Amino acid sequence: MVNEKTELRKKVAILKGLAHPVRLSIVEALADSEMCVCDIVEMFDFDRTTISKHLSLMKEIGILSDKKDGLKVYYSLRIRCLPSMLSCIEKVIEGNDPETVFIMECCGK
Amino acid sequence: MVNEKTELRKKVAILKGLAHPVRLSIVEALADSEMCVCDIVEMFDFDRTTISKHLSLMKEIGILSDKKDGLKVYYSLRIRCLPSMLSCIEKVIEGNDPETVFIMECCGK
DNA sequence: AATCTATGTGGTAATATTACCACATAGATG
DNA sequence: CATCTATGTGGTAATATTACCACATAGATT
Numbered sequence: 253m254v255n256e257k258t259e260l261r262k263k264v265a266i267l268k269g270l271a272h273p274v275r276l277s278i279v280e281a282l283a284d285s286e287m288c289v290c291d292i293v294e295m296f297d298f299d300r301t302t303i304s305k306h307l308s309l310m311k312e313i314g315i316l317s318d319k320k321d322g323l324k325v326y327y328s329l330r331i332r333c334l335p336s337m338l339s340c341i342e343k344v345i346e347g348n349d350p351e352t353v354f355i356m357e358c359c360g361k
Numbered sequence: 362m363v364n365e366k367t368e369l370r371k372k373v374a375i376l377k378g379l380a381h382p383v384r385l386s387i388v389e390a391l392a393d394s395e396m397c398v399c400d401i402v403e404m405f406d407f408d409r410t411t412i413s414k415h416l417s418l419m420k421e422i423g424i425l426s427d428k429k430d431g432l433k434v435y436y437s438l439r440i441r442c443l444p445s446m447l448s449c450i451e452k453v454i455e456g457n458d459p460e461t462v463f464i465m466e467c468c469g470k
Numbered sequence: 471a472a473t474c475t476a477t478g479t480g481g482t483a484a485t486a487t488t489a490c491c492a493c494a495t496a497g498a499t500g
Numbered sequence: 501c502a503t504c505t506a507t508g509t510g511g512t513a514a515t516a517t518t519a520c521c522a523c524a525t526a527g528a529t530t
Contacts (some may be wrong), residue, residue, distance in 0.1 A: 302518075
């Protein structure tokens with residue numbers, strides 16, 4: 253049995269880990285395949301070290317895992333259900349007419 | 362077609378809205394049924410106005426909707442798939458042995 | 471071994487988030 | 501209508517997050 257408080261803290265940590273435009277974009281990019289830091293850095297206009305810190309953070313939280321190969325480090329999703337989880341939110345957003353920001357139904361199950 | 366940047370911002374906003382222990386607890390409590398502010402406040406040791414601000418924030422983001430009835434205000438989930446979305450994260454956490462903080466598989470699909 | 475390449479870390483200034491207090495208000499009740 | 505009850509808002513101090521710079525390191529290349 254998992255401690256309630258601890259479980260809540262872990263869930264919040266994961267959500268916080270996803271709640272940043274750079275980090276969420278990385279997670280989405282990793283949905284299909286792993287990428288090296290060099291390629292991930294290319295995606296953004298931010299400093300290389302900024303991206304590196306976002307990756308370290310997500311690794312520490314448990315969202316990503318890394319794998320070294322020569323000079324390069326490859327990151328991949330450690331929580332595989334994330335893309336489908338996020339697609340729930342996407343459907344909510346995409347389903348909107350421009351006026352209403354969010355609708356009430358999604359996932360259609 | 363939804364603007365990519367805007368969509369990302371909205372997704373991040375929702376995730377941020379969930380990424381706080383008080384707010385996530387509220388969302389979980391609202392999974393089953395709506396609640397008035399007075400009852401939600403009872404759940405926590407924080408100041409009443411702190412809870413009120415968390416509710417306002419989630420309403421603004423679109424996570425919650427409210428409904429007035431006399432003096433009381435009832436909040437409910439506006440994004441209904443949230444509980445099942447969060448259960449994905451829960452399974453990841455619960456599936457752990459105490460040593461490993463996160464596992465790689467979840468949702469069992 | 472000197473150098474280069476890919477990546478990571480410590481420090482820090484700028485910015486955002488959070489929690490509480492003081493105060494405001496709408497609707498019920500005496 | 502005076503008051504009470506449930507709720508919300510503005511302001512602010514404490515804290516957390518973020519992005520960059522300077523620097524460090526491991527492994528490849530010359």
